[in-house]
Amino acid sequence: MGDLFGTNGVRGVANVELTVEMVTRLAGSAGALLGKDIALGTDGRTTSPMFKEAAVSGLLSVGCTVHDVGMLPTPALQFSVRRLGLDGGLMVTASHNPPEFNGVKVMANDGVEISRERENEIEALFFEGGPELSPWDSVGCVRRRETLERYNRAIIEHVDSGLVEGGGLKVALDPGNGVAALAAPEIARRLGCEVFTVNANVDGRFPGRDSEPRPDNLGDLAALVEATGADVGVAFDGDGDRALFVDEGGKVHWGDRSFALVARDFMDKNPGAEVATPVSSSRVIEDVVEAGGGRIVWTKVGSVDVSRNMVDGGIGLGGEENGGIMYGPHLEVRDGSMSLALVLEIMARTGEPLSRLFAGLPVYEQMKDKVSCPNELKGKALEALRGAVEAPRVETMDGVKLWYGDGSWILIRPSGTEPVFRLYAESETQERVREILDENRVLVESLIEGLN
Numbered sequence: 257m258g259d260l261f262g263t264n265g266v267r268g269v270a271n272v273e274l275t276v277e278m279v280t281r282l283a284g285s286a287g288a289l290l291g292k293d294i295a296l297g298t299d300g301r302t303t304s305p306m307f308k309e310a311a312v313s314g315l316l317s318v319g320c321t322v323h324d325v326g327m328l329p330t331p332a333l334q335f336s337v338r339r340l341g342l343d344g345g346l347m348v349t350a351s352h353n354p355p356e357f358n359g360v361k362v363m364a365n366d367g368v369e370i371s372r373e374r375e376n377e378i379e380a381l382f383f384e385g386g387p388e389l390s391p392w393d394s395v396g397c398v399r400r401r402e403t404l405e406r407y408n409r410a411i412i413e414h415v416d417s418g419l420v421e422g423g424g425l426k427v428a429l430d431p432g433n434g435v436a437a438l439a440a441p442e443i444a445r446r447l448g449c450e451v452f453t454v455n456a457n458v459d460g461r462f463p464g465r466d467s468e469p470r471p472d473n474l475g476d477l478a479a480l481v482e483a484t485g486a487d488v489g490v491a492f493d494g495d496g497d498r499a500l501f502v503d504e505g506g507k508v509h510w511g512d513r514s515f516a517l518v519a520r521d522f523m524d525k526n527p528g529a530e531v532a533t534p535v536s537s538s539r540v541i542e543d544v545v546e547a548g549g550g551r552i553v554w555t556k557v558g559s560v561d562v563s564r565n566m567v568d569g570g571i572g573l574g575g576e577e578n579g580g581i582m583y584g585p586h587l588e589v590r591d592g593s594m595s596l597a598l599v600l601e602i603m604a605r606t607g608e609p610l611s612r613l614f615a616g617l618p619v620y621e622q623m624k625d626k627v628s629c630p631n632e633l634k635g636k637a638l639e640a641l642r643g644a645v646e647a648p649r650v651e652t653m654d655g656v657k658l659w660y661g662d663g664s665w666i667l668i669r670p671s672g673t674e675p676v677f678r679l680y681a682e683s684e685t686q687e688r689v690r691e692i693l694d695e696n697r698v699l700v701e702s703l704i705e706g707l708n
């Protein structure tokens with residue numbers, strides 16, 4: 257079996273790893289399996305128009321009706337699939353990857369990325385001869401659909417817009433020249449905010465900054481916050497499904513903190529609710545959910561697993577530490593603009609500066625490490641590790657996660673892309689987190705050595 261899909265759709269360097277021929281065949285294979293009516297959207301990359309035409313051709317060749325929703329954020333494409341009642345959707349995007357990359361994300365009829373099993377079916381069709389082509393008189397057709405306005409409206413309807421309007425908030429936005437520029441500023445304005453922007457023209461060369469927002473590349477946004485006296489700054493990734501927040505002092509807060517902020521508010525409104533998050537998530541999420549009488553539903557690492565758990569379990573909130581928040585009442589997918597609206601509502605209701613809201617959350621020390629392990633030994637090493645670890649709580653759905661009596665934890669996982677095991681640990685003090693990392697690194701090293 258080939259290896260078309262990665263952790264988040266199909267990605268590669270345009271015209272090198274990912275070609276027009278591949279996208280045509282992929283789109284045809286996906287269309288043949290998903291059904292007749294397929295939404296198609298793109299991000300703003302320079303190669304997206306080229307791959308879009310390839311996807312159109314592939315879909316038409318198997319008899320699909322293409323619902324062309326144009327250039328828009330990935331979550332808006334996902335919303336369109338659900339809203340228009342379609343059989344699935346394709347998004348031409350490489351999310352936060354560098355500008356030379358492109359890719360395709362495939363959505364099921366509920367708007368969520370397809371399951372791993374569905375990906376395998378599409379791969380099988382792709383590699384084993386391709387889909388069956390339609391006769392000349394039953395190829396598909398293209399319909400243009402305008403859905404961005406309805407998407408913007410839906411987000412506004414999911415928050416108390418009167419409350420946010422009354423808050424008189426000043427908002428600085430940095431879409432990073434990505435497609436969040438097409439939705440987030442408009443949504444914030446219609447929520448009564450005074451909006452300032454940087455890198456808000458869609459440009460597939462990403463001249464402003466990397467399309468992956470990180471604390472080290474948000475200097476322009478922090479400067480904009482300072483210059484305008486904004487109450488909050490928000491940076492988005494290339495396809496607008498993730499958001500990172502900057503407080504009124506220009507400090508960037510990592511995604512687990514903003515997710516915790518939203519989760520705490522969600523628990524106030526929905527006491528006892530379940531919240532879905534990957535086993536890699538910070539204890540700060542557990543803290544706020546448990547304080548609200550709720551329960552964490554742990555998932556494998558990866559946004560699709562969180563989304564699928566939410567849909568299957570009727571869970572209202574999910575999130576990842578990288579700034580992907582999934583608000584179920586809207587759609588069980590990561591959505592940067594929805595995250596923005598939720599945080600604005602929290603700020604308006606509390607009337608507190610964002611820095612103080614963040615300061616109200618527990619703080620933990622985090623550290624990472626890695627241990628070399630040949631790919632062919634990863635399976636055996638993981639099995640040995642599962643047998644060797646001892647802790648009050650152990651979770652083995654994805655790697656091995658151990659919780660200790662003092663609330664510290666470590667996650668040990670084989671990397672999907674490199675010949676290493678990755679170790680992530682979190683604790684209240686630097687000394688303790690170092691101790692846990694060292695202890696477990698030695699254990700993993702000795703287990704791997706024993707297999708050699």
Ligand code: MG
Nearest residue numbers: 351493495497
């Ligand atoms: Mg993304």
